[in-house]
Amino acid sequence: MDTPQLAIAIMAAGKGTRLKSKRPKVLHEIGGRALLLHVIAAAEKIVPANRIYCIIGHEADSVRAAVESTGVQFVLQPEQRGTGHALQMVKAFFALSGQPIPENLLVLSGDVPLIRPETIASIADVHLREHAAMTILTAVPSDPTGYGRILRASPDKPDVTAIVEQKSLKPDQLATPEINSGIYCFRTAALFDKLDKLDTNNAHGEFYLTDVAGMLVADGQRVVAVKADSVDEVLGANTIAEMMHLDAAMRLATARRLMASGVTIFRPDTCVIDSEVEVGADTILEPFVQLLGKTRIGSDCRIRSYSVIQNSSIGDNVTIRNGCIMDSSTIANAAIIGPYSHLRPDSRIGEAAHVGNFVETKKVTLGAGSKANHLNYLGDAVIGSNVNVGAGAITCNYDGVNKHQTTIGDNVFVGSDSTLVAPVTIESGAYIAAGSSITEDVPSGALALGRARQVTKPGWVAAKKAKQNTAKK
Ligand code: UD1
Numbered sequence: 001m002d003t004p005q006l007a008i009a010i011m012a013a014g015k016g017t018r019l020k021s022k023r024p025k026v027l028h029e030i031g032g033r034a035l036l037l038h039v040i041a042a043a044e045k046i047v048p049a050n051r052i053y054c055i056i057g058h059e060a061d062s063v064r065a066a067v068e069s070t071g072v073q074f075v076l077q078p079e080q081r082g083t084g085h086a087l088q089m090v091k092a093f094f095a096l097s098g099q100p101i102p103e104n105l106l107v108l109s110g111d112v113p114l115i116r117p118e119t120i121a122s123i124a125d126v127h128l129r130e131h132a133a134m135t136i137l138t139a140v141p142s143d144p145t146g147y148g149r150i151l152r153a154s155p156d157k158p159d160v161t162a163i164v165e166q167k168s169l170k171p172d173q174l175a176t177p178e179i180n181s182g183i184y185c186f187r188t189a190a191l192f193d194k195l196d197k198l199d200t201n202n203a204h205g206e207f208y209l210t211d212v213a214g215m216l217v218a219d220g221q222r223v224v225a226v227k228a229d230s231v232d233e234v235l236g237a238n239t240i241a242e243m244m245h246l247d248a249a250m251r252l253a254t255a256r257r258l259m260a261s262g263v264t265i266f267r268p269d270t271c272v273i274d275s276e277v278e279v280g281a282d283t284i285l286e287p288f289v290q291l292l293g294k295t296r297i298g299s300d301c302r303i304r305s306y307s308v309i310q311n312s313s314i315g316d317n318v319t320i321r322n323g324c325i326m327d328s329s330t331i332a333n334a335a336i337i338g339p340y341s342h343l344r345p346d347s348r349i350g351e352a353a354h355v356g357n358f359v360e361t362k363k364v365t366l367g368a369g370s371k372a373n374h375l376n377y378l379g380d381a382v383i384g385s386n387v388n389v390g391a392g393a394i395t396c397n398y399d400g401v402n403k404h405q406t407t408i409g410d411n412v413f414v415g416s417d418s419t420l421v422a423p424v425t426i427e428s429g430a431y432i433a434a435g436s437s438i439t440e441d442v443p444s445g446a447l448a449l450g451r452a453r454q455v456t457k458p459g460w461v462a463a464k465k466a467k468q469n470t471a472k473k
């Protein structure tokens with residue numbers, strides 16, 4: 001069996017006590033994606049998924065379910081007894097599974113999500129070049145409080161003498177500015193040799209992976225530090241406040257990526273844009289827009305303020321006016337939506353169609369050039385092209401038990417305030433009189449009236465008043 005040169009272990013078994021949350025830390029999201037998925041995505045750029053070992057423990061089933069589609073392998077750490085213990089589980093996993101032990105093991109933290117593949121690659125390079133037993137990614141943040149600190153042999157050499165955790169810092173070490181990112185590359189044999197010698201004589205009563213640094217140095221082996229280019233990249237997410245800081249950093253990076261490709265974003269700091277969102281050139285995003293999930297927007301669109309668009313696909317030249325909510329829907333080129341339209345899942349809006357004020361759609365196809373501009377509910381319907389749906393007209397799709405379909409052909413005119421009681425079909429070119437309740441199919445080209453005929457009584461008001469006056473006397 002070939003010995004792979006490099007594999008990656010991701011520590012993701014911890015509870016995240018400092019978050020005070022029911023959800024495991026690595027499933028909290030920044031930029032619209034779980035922390036662990038960000039780390040896996042970066043790792044996958046360096047080694048194939050089957051050489052990524054995710055160490056899971058706390059809420060293992062839900063963590064596994066959330067990331068297993070990536071194809072990574074899982075190592076169970078049933079009790080979380082520290083980062084050193086997490087790597088002891090990896091050692092045991094290789095022994096039990098018989099999988100080939102990689103020459104070098106890169107270790108990432110599931111709660112350090114902004115790490116870039118370029119940085120992971122560079123620590124692996126330095127590690128091999130320096131013939132180190134352990135290479136540590138470090139940084140110098142403005143406030144190092146809470147992190148493990150790097151003690152160097154001399155400030156101008158990469159060699160490290162030890163990592164000291166915050167709670168174990170001696171008074172003269174408190175000012176040490178360089179922090180441990182929790183990201184390392186190990187010569188696997190050197191790491192595995194030391195893991196069994198770790199102890200829990202420390203403030204947390206845990207096995208610290210960081211203690212391996214001092215043990216290797218004591219053994220005469222090389223431990224070196226590589227400083228990350230950007231501090232943000234190695235910040236950990238241990239509290240909700242830290243998580244929100246990383247979220248803002250990631251979203252700003254996404255906004256910058258989009259602006260660099262020709263998208264105009266007014267006040268990008270006010271927009272919430274998930275990391276997988278794509279937007280075409282010359283599209284304009286106004287302040288306070290949210291683009292979430294796997295949303296794709298074409299070019300030359302304008303998305304006006306306060307619109308929230310999730311997992312939707314929007315063509316070119318589309319205008320989304322203020323305050324629209326859209327989920328899992330598609331909108332073809334040149335359509336105009338809003339203000340205040342609510343497109344629920346499976347709304348398919350055709351080319352140059354209009355959906356206007358206070359219109360709700362669900363599981364609906366609205367054909368090219370069709371209009372539903374004011375106060376409509378359109379659910380479970382297939383509507384052809386160039387249809388005019390008048391103000392207040394709705395589909396009655398639910399009979400209290402089941403949902404039923406409404407079908408409307410091309411060029412139909414649906415008068416205002418009509419109720420279309422499904423299942424019902426209105427064939428092409430038909431007219432529905434305003435205020436009708438339509439319960440039967442309407443053939444092509446017909447006019448359907450489904451309301452009581454108007455009765456007008458001339459002089460009725462005066463006659464009524466006269467009668468009232470007589471009664472008072
Ligand atoms: C750790 C480092 C610290 C470093 C910091 C960087 C140790 C002892 N300390 O501290 O030097 O500055 O990261 O962010 O390693 N985990 C497990 N199993 C466990 C415990 C933790 O898988 O038993 C996982 C957690 O899910 C997390 C990662 O390991 O993803 C780091 O654990 P955490 O408790 O956040 O360590 P820090 O206190 O941040």
Ligand code: MG
Pocket residue numbers: 111236237238
């Ligand atoms: Mg941490």
